[in-house]
Amino acid sequence: MAAARARSGGRPTLEEVAARAGVGRGTASRVINGSPRVSDATREAVEAAVAELGYVPNRAARALAGNRTDAIALVVPEPETRFFAEPYFSAIVRGVGAALADTEMQLLLTLVGSDRERRRLAQYLTAHRVDGVLLVAVHAHDPLPELLEQLGMPCVISGARHAAETLPSVDSDNFEGARAAVDHLISRGRSRIATITGRLEVYGAQRRLDGYRAAISAAGLAPDERLIAPADFTEEGGARAMRDLLARRPGLDAVFVASDVMAAGARQVLREADRRIPEDVALVGFDDSVVARHMHPALTSVRQPIEEMGRRMARLLLDEIAGRAPDDERPSVVLPTELVVRASS
Amino acid sequence: MAAARARSGGRPTLEEVAARAGVGRGTASRVINGSPRVSDATREAVEAAVAELGYVPNRAARALAGNRTDAIALVVPEPETRFFAEPYFSAIVRGVGAALADTEMQLLLTLVGSDRERRRLAQYLTAHRVDGVLLVAVHAHDPLPELLEQLGMPCVISGARHAAETLPSVDSDNFEGARAAVDHLISRGRSRIATITGRLEVYGAQRRLDGYRAAISAAGLAPDERLIAPADFTEEGGARAMRDLLARRPGLDAVFVASDVMAAGARQVLREADRRIPEDVALVGFDDSVVARHMHPALTSVRQPIEEMGRRMARLLLDEIAGRAPDDERPSVVLPTELVVRASS
DNA sequence: CGCCCTCCTGGGAGCGCTCCCACCTCCCTG
DNA sequence: CAGGGAGGTGGGAGCGCTCCCAGGAGGGCG
Numbered sequence: 072m073a074a075a076r077a078r079s080g081g082r083p084t085l086e087e088v089a090a091r092a093g094v095g096r097g098t099a100s101r102v103i104n105g106s107p108r109v110s111d112a113t114r115e116a117v118e119a120a121v122a123e124l125g126y127v128p129n130r131a132a133r134a135l136a137g138n139r140t141d142a143i144a145l146v147v148p149e150p151e152t153r154f155f156a157e158p159y160f161s162a163i164v165r166g167v168g169a170a171l172a173d174t175e176m177q178l179l180l181t182l183v184g185s186d187r188e189r190r191r192l193a194q195y196l197t198a199h200r201v202d203g204v205l206l207v208a209v210h211a212h213d214p215l216p217e218l219l220e221q222l223g224m225p226c227v228i229s230g231a232r233h234a235a236e237t238l239p240s241v242d243s244d245n246f247e248g249a250r251a252a253v254d255h256l257i258s259r260g261r262s263r264i265a266t267i268t269g270r271l272e273v274y275g276a277q278r279r280l281d282g283y284r285a286a287i288s289a290a291g292l293a294p295d296e297r298l299i300a301p302a303d304f305t306e307e308g309g310a311r312a313m314r315d316l317l318a319r320r321p322g323l324d325a326v327f328v329a330s331d332v333m334a335a336g337a338r339q340v341l342r343e344a345d346r347r348i349p350e351d352v353a354l355v356g357f358d359d360s361v362v363a364r365h366m367h368p369a370l371t372s373v374r375q376p377i378e379e380m381g382r383r384m385a386r387l388l389l390d391e392i393a394g395r396a397p398d399d400e401r402p403s404v405v406l407p408t409e410l411v412v413r414a415s416s
Numbered sequence: 417m418a419a420a421r422a423r424s425g426g427r428p429t430l431e432e433v434a435a436r437a438g439v440g441r442g443t444a445s446r447v448i449n450g451s452p453r454v455s456d457a458t459r460e461a462v463e464a465a466v467a468e469l470g471y472v473p474n475r476a477a478r479a480l481a482g483n484r485t486d487a488i489a490l491v492v493p494e495p496e497t498r499f500f501a502e503p504y505f506s507a508i509v510r511g512v513g514a515a516l517a518d519t520e521m522q523l524l525l526t527l528v529g530s531d532r533e534r535r536r537l538a539q540y541l542t543a544h545r546v547d548g549v550l551l552v553a554v555h556a557h558d559p560l561p562e563l564l565e566q567l568g569m570p571c572v573i574s575g576a577r578h579a580a581e582t583l584p585s586v587d588s589d590n591f592e593g594a595r596a597a598v599d600h601l602i603s604r605g606r607s608r609i610a611t612i613t614g615r616l617e618v619y620g621a622q623r624r625l626d627g628y629r630a631a632i633s634a635a636g637l638a639p640d641e642r643l644i645a646p647a648d649f650t651e652e653g654g655a656r657a658m659r660d661l662l663a664r665r666p667g668l669d670a671v672f673v674a675s676d677v678m679a680a681g682a683r684q685v686l687r688e689a690d691r692r693i694p695e696d697v698a699l700v701g702f703d704d705s706v707v708a709r710h711m712h713p714a715l716t717s718v719r720q721p722i723e724e725m726g727r728r729m730a731r732l733l734l735d736e737i738a739g740r741a742p743d744d745e746r747p748s749v750v751l752p753t754e755l756v757v758r759a760s761s
Numbered sequence: 762c763g764c765c766c767t768c769c770t771g772g773g774a775g776c777g778c779t780c781c782c783a784c785c786t787c788c789c790t791g
Numbered sequence: 792c793a794g795g796g797a798g799g800t801g802g803g804a805g806c807g808c809t810c811c812c813a814g815g816a817g818g819g820c821g
Contacts, residue, residue: 082542082543084806084807084808085807085808085809086807086808089771094770094771095770095771095772096771096772096807096808096809097770097771097772097809097810097811098769098770098771100808100809100810101769101770104809108768108769108770109769109770110768110769110770113769113770125539127539127540127543127544128543128807128808129480129543129545129806129807129808130476130479130543130544130545131475131476131477131479131480131485131545131806131807131808132476132480132776132806132807132808132809133807133808133809134475134476134479134776134808135474135476135477135480135776135777135778135806135807135808135809136775136776136807136808136809136810137776137808137809137810138776138809140476145525149510149513160505160506160509161505161506164505164525164527165494165527168494168525168527169527172527172529177524177526177544178524178525178526179522179523179524179525180490180509180513180523180524180525181522181523182509182510182513182514182517184517194470194472195472197427198427198472198473198474198475199472199475199522200474200475200476335710360706361705361706361707361710362706362710365680365707365710365711366710366712367711367712429776429777429778430777430778430779431777431778434801439800439801440800440801440802441777441778441779441801441802442779442780442781442800442801442802443799443800443801445778445779445780446799446800449779453798453799453800454799454800455798455799455800458799458800473777473778474776474777474778476776476777476778477776477777477778477779477806478777478778478779479778479806480776480777480778480779480806480807480808481777481778481779481780481805481806482778482779482780482806483779483806762821763820763821764819764820764821765818765819765820765821766817766818766819766820767816767817767818767819768815768816768817768818769814769815769816769817770813770814770815770816771812771813771814771815772811772812772813773810773811773812773813774809774810774811774812775808775809775810776807776808776809776810777806778805778806779804779805779806780803780804780805780806781802781803781804782801782802782803782804783800783801783802783803784799784800784801785798785799785800785801786797786798786799786800787796787797787798787799788795788796788797788798789794789795789796789797790793790794790795790796791792791793791794791795
């Protein structure tokens, strides 16, 4: 069996294509790589030979000779994966895949486990030779981005790490999303609007809180710090925060929750406290995940264009690899969100 | 020299390691590949040199010289991806990743769009050189597996395509899962138990139906074909089937639904028909997805060990690539399911 | 009418590794 | 004490490609 797959697996080589087309190897290579310095006749001859032989370049040889790999890595922190079980992950992958579809680039999936592993990853990536890295869900203090930068490895991250993000990044407009959500609650006549935040070290969570605050003061409502309950993006955290809120401000009439999962926790607590949704308390989530659609009542939520984010990340990275300046000069993209109104508000 | 090192990204080569260890290139290679034909002293010298230089083998060169790639592809049919948005996909990936973690294997993610693209994929895969393929969600009539077999490309699929599956496959025990679900309903005193099936061309859906039938007759209940409603794994399909069921057999007191998503559709219809869950109608789903946990009332469901399935698929494939016979001779694995009882039954 | 420039073209020289063959020690046999 | 393994070892010969340097063939200009 190993013998059957012997050597090149029976695939034609560039040399064979060149011979068939009656040209030299160099010329054949030029045609295949789209160099303009080839006469039309030659180009056609080579293309015909390629078609007849079903030639496909050997990636390994190309990588070795050309010192590039035509591959990029999508790095996913393993601990986060579960948190990712949400469509988030597959949507990102779908977007990246779509952007790469008509490219020769292939996608490597790398799950990073421990923090030690993460520190070794940079070396690993350069050694295993990828042309660039897509980094998903990096924390503000993650050493990885700096390491990659030192190595000169092109890299795009999802979600800015802080206001002064230097790395190319793709993010959704957390601020505007949150503001729109709270504006919506206000327009529904709510005035004692609380919020449950995500982990505030995460810049996106901070931005959502900023958006909440902006909407509150823009509406002339009195800011009330006790209407703000920090949590951690988990269902339990959401429940805990809701309990705190109810204890501190029993009169609240709406809650903007910074994630659907936390909203699920909050809803549970509201039900136990016999508050009707939306009659007594209106609820708005963030992410527009499956959970939102299947909650009862269905949850109003802020949708992020996740697939599009994946697509843009890939495009940004390809630009960076090619040495092209991205179209819009500043290599960071913020995509608009959309409020999906359902029964909970 | 500086130029040479610049090309290779500044990374040391085998040659340099050999020089530093005071041995030949061949010997250094032997140490790095764990050949036994090396003296202890030499081995230590080489290992020291590797550590000092931070040497990591160049994958491309290895692939080219060794005619293998140390990479496997996970092929995901793009049309299905959305259906996959469920944790399914990330769980499989996590399992595969875990199995590959202490291997040199890397994971390539390949999304396949159209059917034409799928037909071209086999060539693509051999050309782009992977050692094996993990095929997720193949249909019974998909040409891909046969193509891969012809090419002698090792391959493992998730979910048998029919009873006489020839390819190595990993599946969960759909039959027993369904039977356990229906047994559970019977033990709760239900006797007019309906079922909503998935697309019966999908072998797993067929097996779930078989399990339902087996449980019904084992309990001495009268089989009733009008209690069986075929659907298509979608929420709308589940709703439609539930409506049919209600029309045909208004007296039903339980429904075993072959997927959580369809169960969500069914629940909606039951609510509109003012049937209380579980008092009037008990409901059991399949997959134990997020939807199940967040449904109201929370849905009893059959959990599949998806992450473990990913792990096993990877292991099976690695065995096949290595030419090893898998431990348990028959290269197909059926993993047990687990009934997660919640409020809906 | 000759010279030079431009446009193509062929093929040598690697890229860093694995495979394999030759060879060189020892050390165990007869 | 010679002969022959067996255990280690070095390095040549590629793997299939890209890069780049010569060099041939035309065509425009002085």
